[in-house]
Amino acid sequence: xxxxxxxxxxxxxxxxxxxxxxxxxxxxxxxxxxxxxxxxxxxxxxxxxxxxxxxxxxxxxxxxxxxxxxxxxxxxxxxxxxxxxxxxxxxxxxxxxxxxxxxxxxxxxxxxxxx
Amino acid sequence: xxxxxxxxxxxxxxxxxxxxxxxxxxxxxxxxxxxxxxxxxxxxxxxxxxxxxxxxxxxxxxxxxxxxxxxxxxxxxxxxxxxxxxxxxxxxxxxxxxxxxxxxxxxxxxxxxx
Numbered sequence: 001x002x003x004x005x006x007x008x009x010x011x012x013x014x015x016x017x018x019x020x021x022x023x024x025x026x027x028x029x030x031x032x033x034x035x036x037x038x039x040x041x042x043x044x045x046x047x048x049x050x051x052x053x054x055x056x057x058x059x060x061x062x063x064x065x066x067x068x069x070x071x072x073x074x075x076x077x078x079x080x081x082x083x084x085x086x087x088x089x090x091x092x093x094x095x096x097x098x099x100x101x102x103x104x105x106x107x108x109x110x111x112x113x114x115x
Numbered sequence: 116x117x118x119x120x121x122x123x124x125x126x127x128x129x130x131x132x133x134x135x136x137x138x139x140x141x142x143x144x145x146x147x148x149x150x151x152x153x154x155x156x157x158x159x160x161x162x163x164x165x166x167x168x169x170x171x172x173x174x175x176x177x178x179x180x181x182x183x184x185x186x187x188x189x190x191x192x193x194x195x196x197x198x199x200x201x202x203x204x205x206x207x208x209x210x211x212x213x214x215x216x217x218x219x220x221x222x223x224x225x226x227x228x229x
Binding site: 042107 | 146148150156157158159160163173205207209211216217218219220222223225
């Protein structure tokens with residue numbers, strides 16, 4: 001069975017600085033998708049970034065980028081120029097290509113941004 | 116992308132009663148799902164809502180407790196039946212868009228059972 005692990009329950013970063021959130025996963029599949037979701041206190045799950053496993057190039061969305069290491073089964077999220085609005089719970093998630101909708105989530109990392 | 120409206124946004128219910136949560140998507144989507152997020156926990160998939168047929172439930176979830184309907188491609192309901200305090204959670208509807216294969220979420224229903 002696939003698993004997703006986020007080993008950092010809490011992280012903090014100074015405003016305008018860079019922070020990296022860690023995520024590792026375990027799977028026997030070769031084709032799959034990885035995601036980072038942001039959940040602010042409003043409860044809304046917001047898709048931050050997506051990575052297809054068959055793509056070697058790391059995904060980037062504005063200030064958010066990932067470091068995808070397929071062999072190491074690692075998928076970290078880097079947030080550059082952190083803003084107060086980035087404060088939230090961040091979840092790493094896995095979806096197999098054969099399991100079209102089911103996401104397996106990590107335990108989450110609470111990010112605090114200090115002014 | 117897809118905009119998902121979910122209601123109610125929160126409710127406080129008595130033990131033994133049932134609550135139906137509605138989920139409306141602003142466009143036709145390929146698949147819809149219901150997740151549960153227990154206090155301080157991550158999200159767990161309850162079931163896949165299948166259009167025009169019975170939902171597909173994950174291990175640990177049963178239809179008698181969480182009946183689900185999906186009468187068309189944009190609407191689904193989840194009922195939490197015979198509630199107990201252990202059912203106090205956030206319930207989230209999600210939808211998978213075709214093409215870009217992205218999963219979007221509603222804003223969730225915060226349920227408290229007394």
